[in-house]
Amino acid sequence: MNKDEVWTRTLSDTYFPLSAKCARPETFKGSLQSWRLGNLGLSEMNCDGVKYIRTRSHFTNEQESSLLITIPHKSDVCFQQGARDTSCSPGSFLVERGDLPYEFSHGQANKLWVLKVPTASVRSRLGATDRLGALTFDASSGVGSYFLGSVRNTIESIELIGDAAREMAGQHLLDLLCLSMRSDNRILDSTASTIRAAHLQRAEQFIRDNLANPNLNSQVVAESCGISLRYLQRLFAENDHSVVGYIRDKRLTRCHEMLRMVNNTSTMAQIAHKWGFYDQAQFCKHYRARFGCTPTDTRKQTRLEAMARS
Template sequence: MSVRYETAGIAPGERSRFWQEAVAQAYFPLDLTYRDADRFEGSLELWELGEVSLSRLVTDGITYARHARHLRKDPEEHFLITVPEGAPIRFRQDGMDVDCRPGGFVVERSHLPYEFSDPDANALWVLRVPASLMRQRLSIPDRFASLGFDCTQGAGRLFVDMLRLVPETVEAIHPSGREVLGRQLIELLALAFDNDARTLESRQAPVKQAHLQRIERHLRQNLTSNSLSPQSVADACGLSVRYLHQLFQEKGQSLGQWVREQRLLRCDEALRDPRGARTIAEIAHFWGFGDQAQFSRHYKARFGRSPSDTRQQSRASSPPSGARHP
């Protein structure tokens, strides 16, 4: 089910307060400045996709500001990926200014002050992702913030096309499937980042971060390979094995730990699919685990339950084939 907020039917004198509360509920606290507060019109529809949420806003001209005082009241960090459809938007954060037109998207961090200006009537898609979830997929996702990205072609276009399909399809998807859908959106977002050369060249991406991005791209493309090794990764990325290990040590985990985490996440997604036909052993083998018993130990240590428990819970909560979801 979706949640909807709209100013229609709200008294003119109450609209600014109503919209500020709606925005805080959907994202986090912000200060709002209206072009015309009493005549302001807006609608916001929100879909929950596990830990991820997608929303669509249609509003009159407005400016959103995130200040330092807001940060102290909001301990959990999030990223917002905003896609304008009707008119350009202006975004300022961490000394960076971005003018993002329809056909692009911009990335915002909740844990730094910012100003987001939508001077004209506009329609926006906004994906809200916990920073902890972003960091499971991307090393130092902060480096992508305050940059505008193209969504007219390649992975960026696939990402935005998938956002637009969510409202048409999400009600027919079981809650466990919606969580998988949210994670798939993050995968497409990561792919869009990988394919944009500026993320390797911007001032937020020094040499080590650029190496890490290239390494992680190679690893994601080869997670199913049983022959993935430090030497093969180093050779593919033009680095020494020693430097490869050093890069991961500096980010607080080993190469092996990063690979195992990514593989466990993919296995968890497969096990949560109530229509999945592969056995647990087949899933583990496909994602690079050579020993099922070892996989089960790692999986339980990571998620607090066994692979079979996850599969049983997913299938038990899934409605019979042909039944409508609530």
């Protein structure tokens, strides 16, 4: 097996299937450390120049999509996905969609931190992820800088903390990541008029920020956004949603996240109650409709997967 094949297998096992082409195969050197942070993956990579290619054949059979958040340290990385061709410099981070083909490369030795994040988890906090692919975000100040600092602290402390703390660190990094991206106008829906898009985005974000509020309903959302209930319902209907259905969907995603945390000791009822489900039977019904299995099945499968990895 040549170095391209070895590095391809290493990266594919850590992230998802792709192909690697080393710039100088005869002298290529690379190392990769990776850790589980609950639903997230975190890794530190040091390697010589390389190009990664992900084609449709790589993700034809994947059930759940992921985003890779790449943070370069030594030099720029180049990335092409869809119609976007961009570069990312140290002090910034790059978003890569795993459900679309792409090319990623750096011509010289580099050090990269990479977060693998479930797309659904970002969507439940940030909204649509379609426009995130190949976007670069400045992380030299503000929340972005805090996010990078938290990634650094996590890596430096990772061997000193247990699995439960790692899960909590993963949730913290996920929340900071989404917070650092959410104010960027590039992720707004450009297919709607500016005013209507802004109203819908504000309403959706209010919902995502208040999912744990037991009093969250259509009227509360409308009043908080300064629009009428009728107008709010029309905005969601134009996007093939209902307000109630949108709230339920995002709450189910948060419940699913918690059930996928191996070290979470909350009962099924406590998780459902935390995210606004007070009828256990209705919760299980909606959960099965959304994920194709019961909450109990999800928890059992997660623990089996954890045992297989250990």
